[in-house]
Amino acid sequence: MKAAYMFGPGDVRVKDVAMPTLQKPTDAIVRMVRACVCGSDLHPYRHMEPHAEGYAMGHEMIGVVEETGADVTAVKKGDFVIAPFAYQDNTCVFCREGFQTSCPNGGWYGGEEGAEAGGLQAEYARIPQANGSLVVVPGVTENSDDALLASLLTLSDVYLTGYHAAHMARVSAGDTVTVVGDGAVGLSAVLASHQLGAKKIILMGRHKERTDLGREFGATDVVAERGDEGIQKVLDLTHGEGSQIVLEAVGLMPAYVQSYGVVRPGGIISRVGVPQYEEAPVGFGSLFGKNATLTGGPAPVRAYLDDAVPRVLSGEINPGRVFDKAVRLKDIAQGYKAMNDRVALKVIVKP
Amino acid sequence: MKAAYMFGPGDVRVKDVAMPTLQKPTDAIVRMVRACVCGSDLHPYRHMEPHAEGYAMGHEMIGVVEETGADVTAVKKGDFVIAPFAYQDNTCVFCREGFQTSCPNGGWYGGEEGAEAGGLQAEYARIPQANGSLVVVPGVTENSDDALLASLLTLSDVYLTGYHAAHMARVSAGDTVTVVGDGAVGLSAVLASHQLGAKKIILMGRHKERTDLGREFGATDVVAERGDEGIQKVLDLTHGEGSQIVLEAVGLMPAYVQSYGVVRPGGIISRVGVPQYEEAPVGFGSLFGKNATLTGGPAPVRAYLDDAVPRVLSGEINPGRVFDKAVRLKDIAQGYKAMNDRVALKVIVKP
Numbered sequence: 001m002k003a004a005y006m007f008g009p010g011d012v013r014v015k016d017v018a019m020p021t022l023q024k025p026t027d028a029i030v031r032m033v034r035a036c037v038c039g040s041d042l043h044p045y046r047h048m049e050p051h052a053e054g055y056a057m058g059h060e061m062i063g064v065v066e067e068t069g070a071d072v073t074a075v076k077k078g079d080f081v082i083a084p085f086a087y088q089d090n091t092c093v094f095c096r097e098g099f100q101t102s103c104p105n106g107g108w109y110g111g112e113e114g115a116e117a118g119g120l121q122a123e124y125a126r127i128p129q130a131n132g133s134l135v136v137v138p139g140v141t142e143n144s145d146d147a148l149l150a151s152l153l154t155l156s157d158v159y160l161t162g163y164h165a166a167h168m169a170r171v172s173a174g175d176t177v178t179v180v181g182d183g184a185v186g187l188s189a190v191l192a193s194h195q196l197g198a199k200k201i202i203l204m205g206r207h208k209e210r211t212d213l214g215r216e217f218g219a220t221d222v223v224a225e226r227g228d229e230g231i232q233k234v235l236d237l238t239h240g241e242g243s244q245i246v247l248e249a250v251g252l253m254p255a256y257v258q259s260y261g262v263v264r265p266g267g268i269i270s271r272v273g274v275p276q277y278e279e280a281p282v283g284f285g286s287l288f289g290k291n292a293t294l295t296g297g298p299a300p301v302r303a304y305l306d307d308a309v310p311r312v313l314s315g316e317i318n319p320g321r322v323f324d325k326a327v328r329l330k331d332i333a334q335g336y337k338a339m340n341d342r343v344a345l346k347v348i349v350k351p
Numbered sequence: 352m353k354a355a356y357m358f359g360p361g362d363v364r365v366k367d368v369a370m371p372t373l374q375k376p377t378d379a380i381v382r383m384v385r386a387c388v389c390g391s392d393l394h395p396y397r398h399m400e401p402h403a404e405g406y407a408m409g410h411e412m413i414g415v416v417e418e419t420g421a422d423v424t425a426v427k428k429g430d431f432v433i434a435p436f437a438y439q440d441n442t443c444v445f446c447r448e449g450f451q452t453s454c455p456n457g458g459w460y461g462g463e464e465g466a467e468a469g470g471l472q473a474e475y476a477r478i479p480q481a482n483g484s485l486v487v488v489p490g491v492t493e494n495s496d497d498a499l500l501a502s503l504l505t506l507s508d509v510y511l512t513g514y515h516a517a518h519m520a521r522v523s524a525g526d527t528v529t530v531v532g533d534g535a536v537g538l539s540a541v542l543a544s545h546q547l548g549a550k551k552i553i554l555m556g557r558h559k560e561r562t563d564l565g566r567e568f569g570a571t572d573v574v575a576e577r578g579d580e581g582i583q584k585v586l587d588l589t590h591g592e593g594s595q596i597v598l599e600a601v602g603l604m605p606a607y608v609q610s611y612g613v614v615r616p617g618g619i620i621s622r623v624g625v626p627q628y629e630e631a632p633v634g635f636g637s638l639f640g641k642n643a644t645l646t647g648g649p650a651p652v653r654a655y656l657d658d659a660v661p662r663v664l665s666g667e668i669n670p671g672r673v674f675d676k677a678v679r680l681k682d683i684a685q686g687y688k689a690m691n692d693r694v695a696l697k698v699i700v701k702p
Contacts, residue, residue: 093592094616099642102616168642241444265445265453271639278634283626288648291450291519294633297642 003122004332005054012333020126025071028130030063033142034153035121035349037335039183040274045336058121059085059109060156074131081134083127084301085157090132100300135305150320151312159319161272162188164299165247166196169270173197178234178243180258182210184322184346186249187217194218202237231261249273260286271296323348354473355683356405363684371477376422379481381414384493385504386472386700388686390534391625396687409472410436410460411507425482432485434478435652436508441483451651486656501671502663510670512623513539515650516598517547520621524548529585529594531609533561535673535697537600538568545569553588582612600624611637622647674699
């Protein structure tokens, strides 16, 4: 079967590899109907050390169950399923507390040969902990409407990562929210804040096609300026007081600095952009002095899936609109390039 | 009148200075009945650049109102009052939201000659924004019981700073809380967690007299080990899962590292020890990866005073037990030395 591997900066290729097989009784094999390229895939695309064998890529997939291990009871052959970007047993104490990305029996997709699980930018994938990971979507098939499939695919990561940012920040009716970043996660955070009833949603981003979609998703204001100028604009939009909630959907230091610059005293910064730094300002001059809270992390999308699927099926939310380019799996390198060049916002992958 | 000034490391002296006078119609003059030395006073005591004029010291005081400006209506001459460690108007939007330490009309005590307000380790003090800052304690006089006065004094800072840590971490009935630091703020955080109903309170500290008081305040477990060994002990005490809530009451980097080491996935670290660092780990390996929340800051004690005063007056809580040494103002240098040498936990100052 075909699967995408990354070998170095800018170097993504599709390899022919062996079909995945059941390795544990808790595994399932899923045939990919849609996969996609994640903003986080662009970090190694820009900075990875060259690697001769390559790393298996991809962690977002919807598809059809082909085969199940003996202990798998939650899904069966033929089911149409969503695979969250991390797998988990969904029964341990951390899963029950809603932090499935910390499941001790869970893990991540992709990486080196011999990693626990392969990548999901592939024709077929082995899904560990299938009972806890796969979510069946009733009434949907691989021939369902393209837009519906796209929206369901966002529930494997991007939309529910945006939702996680809003959830961790306790966005609720009437809130003022600033979203830093107009990538697919940032736009998802806008849509999630809107879904949760935020009244004023300020989107910080400078790519007009993206911020236009942000407005359709519910942004009430767009701030294209960055740095001190951007901070001042957000303060101007909040009576000089700052934003109660800031959702940081980038993961780079300038976005972090922007976040504590615009957050209101006593406010919350919620990060879901995977931080490309380990140390950051947290002292009196940044977070502490104004009692700002810093929260967020890898989204436990499994926690939010049961609520989100019906909203997509009913058309209440259309998070799949973040996809603006489609490629075949064999052409996925073009998808990476388009996202890296900012020609595409987010690229969906077909078999 | 006499007032304490710090001139350099280890160099605290009492100067004779002019009596404070009303400078604005919102000011009040308060005669000190009790003041004290704060753990945060020890940071300059150890590290300050020598300064010829000295810095006015102290930010905790209870006393008797001597004089009030024309706009002061909340207190009158003869009232027994508590002065929170920061002043505020208590009417602005941030005050109304419970973050009085961010009041744009507020500020801090002490510092250089010409600072907005003097220090409170003094016989008399000018309290700006008296309406919003001073809280009258009915039925108490300077001749009231020493222990009661000590407990009321803790409401100007130390107890309610510990309480703020617990409040920001949303400690509630049944919670597991780990307190990092057995100083007066750490012990106050133990007592506050107990007051808020925490079930398991793990105190990390290695000074037996202090942790013994911690046990009396409600600590159920004491971990004397530090670093990786201390982290492992806390994990052992929490089924290997970590502590849902960590209250960091030190402000130094090892305490921060210990905090993210023991926090449970999805848990909360609440800091009230004034950070002696600006940058700290917040990335995938520390906070982000396990969805840990970092909160806290300078305590808006004014927000908690109205609730706390009756609890002290009724004897429900006795936070004044953190004081284990008393000095006269003229001898305050001995108090600083005793706290710096860890001979005293916290020093109360009498006129």
